[in-house]
Amino acid sequence: MTAPATTTPRGTAAMTATDDAPAISLTDVHKVFPASGGQSVAALERIGLDVRPGAFVSLLGPSGCGKSTLLRIIADLTAPTTGTVTVGGRSAREARLARDYGLVFQQAGLLDWRTVRRNVELPLQVGGVSRAERKAQAETMLDLVRLGDVADRFPWQLSGGMQQRVAIARALACRPQLLLMDEPLGALDEMTREYLQGELLRIWRDTGTTVVFVTHSVSEAVFLSTDIVIMSPRPGRITRRIEVGLPQPRTVEDRTSPAYFETVTEVRKALHAVMAEEPA
Amino acid sequence: MGSGIGAAALRTARAFLWTALVLLALAALWEGYKALGDATGGRIPGTGLDLPIAADDQAMPHIADIIGALTEPARRGTDTSLAVYLFNEATITFREALLGLAIGSAAGLLLAVGLRESRFASRGVMPWLIASQTVPLVAVAPMVVIWGGKAGMPSWVAVTVLSAYLAFFPVTVSVLRGLNSPQPVHRELMHALAAGRVRTLLLLRFPAALPFLFAGLRLAATASVVGAIVGELSAGTGGGIGRAILTSSYYYSSAPENLYAAVLVAAVTGIVLVQVLRVGESLSLRNRSTAG
């Protein structure tokens, strides 16, 4: 995989020596949530996952399989009950404190009181980057998501799809090695969704970022990913890992290719196997 | 349902406990300030500057003296204690405020419906309603009392009118917001059921506005007590806690505790009225998941 076009000083430090080391590595991760009545619910069980740098990995599974929880553990927003998590060669907490990853939620979560540009500047502002540099960087990122012309608008003046693109630009503002996305296109309509899938692939190619992408859409996972991780619910486990053999770069034509449909069928079967196991 | 009331009662009890704690802390602060003043001779420690508020017994009587004053006779030559006297005056104010609140809320409710149903009214009248609340009541009160007197009515009628004048506004604003609060999906449901304006109002908008009504009533209750006190202050005649505050402020130099006692009773009157309403609110809204 190509190295990122530009790297922050921090990024270079993180990348030295361990270029072929996994971008993310989870070993025997368990997560137990306390439930009412003194009981507890096992949300994740025996999760082991390696993500190589530059990969686009989708976490796919029915609702309640803990895929969002898994993403939040990688992001250090939730602590695992047991197990180890490393991101870019350091602990998840260190990675968060170093702002090694960008995060996109299902809701854009933009700050109402800031213009689009100032929303993208937010991570840089928290990181103490100078005003001029912040502005230049935000504009670069807005150009990347093709929203340079609405930089001075406010979030509520934009459509849902545009807001989500701003959120992606914000996540990329610190030029992270890793992009964590929790159903980022889940709240959008089908047309916008397909358009943004294409955009996302382009951005991924342009930046060389590793992506972990939570979704429950089979077609979305197949079209976007290099690897699909299939999870089963209650407790959440990784049941299969499927490499997507479609050629890169992918285009709209790939959505109708036989290879695409074959992979979709394979993934769908794997998912059905997961659902069959569950005592409904 | 029962547990809802139980929880509400528990919440109220806890709120009172906390209020008592805060009042104790304030009392400690008061006495501490006085002690500081005594120790430094009324100056800020380390400087020659006077304390911003004199800490002597004239400006700040001891809490014990204020409480003690309540048990003393209200005036020379009478048997009634200050507490009884103030309680009686507070009852007058409470009655005026309660009546004013009732009249004001009824007027406020009607106004809200009118403003909601008529675009012209909401555009043409609303700004003047806002303006009406900026009229300094103290100044208008004597004239209202004169009007009442001309019509042969006792002064408490005028005071009640003034109290209602301050009380209607929060009710209007809150209820109007409440009447407009139903979501489009509910409005469309009523529309699909071919419900007219009156039915939509009765079946959808009024129930939706109920939590807002109580929120407005709470503000209105405070306002009605303020209206009653200000009315009494400037009425020139009649009774009430406002008169008691005015009288005791005339005799401040000889008996400062009396003024503090009167202000304390006035504060309690306002607080009690609002808390009474809160009980009514939690009873009426006990089946709602969340109160607005």
Place this chain on the structure above:
Amino acid sequence: MSIAPPAPPARLRGALAAGAPALAVGAAVVLLWQLLVTATGVQSFILPSPTDIFGALLDELPTILRDARVTLAAVLLGMALGGVSGLLGALLLTRLGRISGPLLTVAVILNCAPVVALAPIANNWLGVTSIWSKACVAGLMVFFPVLVNTTRGLRDVDTLHLELMSALAARPRHTLLLVRLPRSLPFFFNGLRLGAAASVIGVIVSEYFGGPSQALGVYIANQAALSRFAETWAGVLAASVMGLALFAVVAGCESRLVPWQRHRHDGDT
């Protein structure tokens, strides 16, 4: 997709159209009042006619303006005191963690006490003619709504935004400055707006209990005592205008500083 601000002429016309019904209603009321007074021949000490009041306002304008300036200074001082202390109080309250809820309840309860009753005490403490005794009463009337509203705003933060800040390894200072304070700004203004009109009334009441020789409240009280009712009403009118103007200034600052709030749905209190 986007809402461009209307061009100035259109906006002006829109404002005129919005204000027209209000002006019409106001004019109708004044006209009716005038007709009522002239038709029934009510004596002026009961109800002076609008023309009498307007005449008195013109005659007394220099005095009223001079006195209003003194009152306005106390009101502004009070609003500043109440606004700043309410804001600081809210920041302090949210830092107190678990006991901030109960303390807020206490503030709400204390807010039910009629603050105007404190006017004579403030006069005794800070001096009858001092601006501070008036500002103190006005300040208290602003303090409570600002405190209660701002605290609500500081706590009413989207959990998504908090997670975002946590993912960005933001310090509490950042979260406060970049998320909590901007989020609470509309709430702060809501409190300030409630306090604006009340603070004028507070100062006037306070002046009624005694104040400097030049003050609007004292002027009104004196004119009423002299049975010069047209002048009294002129003073009342001036005080109302002051309250309205302050309300408008606060609302204007709000729409300038909180532009995003105009686009929030109604019923979001």
